[in-house]
Amino acid sequence: MDTEYWLYICKKTGNELFNKINNIIKSEDRRKILKTGFSGDKTLDVDDLAENIILKNFKSTGKSFKFISEEIGIIEVGNKPEVIVAVDPLDGSNNMSFGLPIASSSIAIGNLSEKISGIRVGYVKDLFLRNEYYAIEGKGAFKNDKKIHVTKERKGCILVDIAKDRKRSFERIVPFGENFRSVRMTGSSTLQMCQFAEGTADAHVILGSVRTLDYAASQLIVKEAGGIIKDLEGKPFNDYNIGFNMKVNLIATFNEEMYEKIRELLGD
Numbered sequence: 001m002d003t004e005y006w007l008y009i010c011k012k013t014g015n016e017l018f019n020k021i022n023n024i025i026k027s028e029d030r031r032k033i034l035k036t037g038f039s040g041d042k043t044l045d046v047d048d049l050a051e052n053i054i055l056k057n058f059k060s061t062g063k064s065f066k067f068i069s070e071e072i073g074i075i076e077v078g079n080k081p082e083v084i085v086a087v088d089p090l091d092g093s094n095n096m097s098f099g100l101p102i103a104s105s106s107i108a109i110g111n112l113s114e115k116i117s118g119i120r121v122g123y124v125k126d127l128f129l130r131n132e133y134y135a136i137e138g139k140g141a142f143k144n145d146k147k148i149h150v151t152k153e154r155k156g157c158i159l160v161d162i163a164k165d166r167k168r169s170f171e172r173i174v175p176f177g178e179n180f181r182s183v184r185m186t187g188s189s190t191l192q193m194c195q196f197a198e199g200t201a202d203a204h205v206i207l208g209s210v211r212t213l214d215y216a217a218s219q220l221i222v223k224e225a226g227g228i229i230k231d232l233e234g235k236p237f238n239d240y241n242i243g244f245n246m247k248v249n250l251i252a253t254f255n256e257e258m259y260e261k262i263r264e265l266l267g268d
Helices: 003-025 045-059 093-098 166-173 190-197 219-222 254-267
Strands: 034-036 042-046 065-069 072-075 084-092 104-110 118-124 134-137 141-143 147-148 157-163 180-185 203-211 228-231 247-253
Touching: 003 045, 003 104, 003 118, 003 134, 034 203, 045 065, 045 084, 045 093, 045 104, 084 093, 084 190, 084 228, 104 190, 118 190, 118 219, 134 219, 141 219, 157 190, 166 203, 190 203, 190 219, 190 247, 219 228, 228 254, 247 254
Parallel strands: 065 084, 157 180, 157 203
Antiparallel strands: 034 042, 065 072, 084 104, 104 118, 118 134, 134 141, 141 147, 203 247, 228 247
């Protein structure tokens, strides 16, 4: 796999996403619901636009690939797929509908095993601030071409995202308030994962049984930045498959000691 080539396509796509989506961010069109996506979620007009931009750019390569996305589902482009392109077109749809400036798009390029461990390129674009985060397996993690690393010492800040099962999930994070100076939830979990990777917080905790697809790109950025990601039972996220039906709760943090501390705070 030519990882540098695929990263180039991701960056090209990310720039177009930023330019096109910014044209409607401040308009009421950002609230327009288009349809129900493959995953069962309501699709905003802007979600559909983001997915179409990504698919168009990858089709323009002339290469064959399997495309997995939250809105369209799973399709094959060409006769003999070379890679998997796993996409979350817009993470932060609710933020955009409210007018909050926090949202991102993510693209992961992997081998045909369809496993998280098969991801070779991870790319995330901040759709408001233009920042881009990316990683190539074995070559480190970067923000705007500058190498990043998870924090090496405790900062007292934890990032949280809650997808579903809200009452129970909020109950579980109550102890965080007594053990961390700051508990933050921004509404774009993928972006939070990247912010953790650049050393802004001790950990990123994701509750409510999220799709593995949503973190296919950002998990590689965390890994290459020196972090670890496991589910609440201690299973490495790498062991999961990419997909819509794989649901998981995750802890991303900078060392095993912090992982065990967070798991203890969450309880059963």
